[in-house]
Amino acid sequence: MLGAAAAPAAMAQARAGGNMSSKDYTGGAVTDSRNTGFGIKGGYNLTNLYGSGKGLFNPDYLNAFHGGIYGQFGFNQVSSLQVELLYTRKGYTANFAGGAYNESQRTTRLNYLQLPILYVANFTKNLSFHIGPQVSLLTNARVYDQDLALSAGGFNSLDYGAVAGFEGRVGPARIGVRYDLGLGNVYKDGVSVKYGNNTVANLTNTNLHNQTFQVYLGLGFTQ
Template sequence: MKKLFFLTVAMLGFITTTYAQKINYGIKAGTNFSNISGDTEVDNYRVGLYGGLFVEVGLTDRISIQPEVLYSSQGAHETFKTFDASGVSSEEYTLRLEYLNVPVMFKYKIYNGLNVQVGPQVGFLLNADQKTEVGSYGYTLYDETENINEYITDVNFGVNFGLGYEFNNGLFFDGRYNLGAINIAQEDNLSKGTELKNHTFQVGVGYKF
């Protein structure tokens, strides 16, 4: 996957200098709904934010390539509750993974402003932490955030699939799903065979200059 991404970047450089017809710059931001699959798969998505810059390189009237640089807050969230005569007890675990993501999207305009997108993504870990909250009788008994950078790999790879709509004034909306392609568990510091993979839905808005 790593070799595929850098090969894509090299091909992008060649295509851009050879076939580029139009280049646009822009900004984008939105909301992440992220989760982790594998040995710690949970039912609840963690809500975070993403945002950054992009360059769109037009190759034809319908086809373009769009490299991006995005800050992205991902992870997972889970809540466990127990009910008894004395009240409600709860345990909440929030895994927060902050990445600098670099996707390279291939876009195809279907009709008017509607387009489909697909492309690889590499993510560089900025920070990883886990927050644990324990409560009972409506009171917080335990609340601690622990840095877990040593348990998460520094680099993540994935594949994006998306759908977008662009208006003539430069405003656009898009939705994207990122499928984690590699295990992000740092096996040197975790049990051998532990597997964790990122999964993220993104919904956002942007403006192309």
């Protein structure tokens, strides 16, 4: 009787490869421990605007960063759900070809708290594909050398979009690439964008969105 009682506990704690996950989200099915756990991640952003009205700024890509935490919940050896909480910088560098800003650049930096919810599909033990929606909350904005109140800058505080990318693993380490496509408008309709006391663009019937290419490193801890 003692052996029978111990057997279920031993099976629940077994891990993949000789081993099952100690966290079972499948109602008893075998799961890969590599698909379940938590960790930290951070990396490089290359970010810009896209959409109608982009020509008003003639923007270049901005070098930026992101970092945060994630939790991964395995369903089986192939599929899992990954939820992340990231602090990420987006924005662009505007190039003006006339007026007071001739031959000059002005950088807009937008800092967001971002929540991606991603489906993860494993091609192999070391390579996976990630895809899913995300929602972002704008926390602060800096235009050129000034920190702006969000209402004064005419920014929408909420953004949303889609994310897709690939990730490789070596032991607990992760390296990945990702494309972050914003679908919400960066600016409110009808606002006038100002640098200092100068109006540089009037945004009416425009649809300007964030887009970001990411490269990141992570460190995971399985459960």
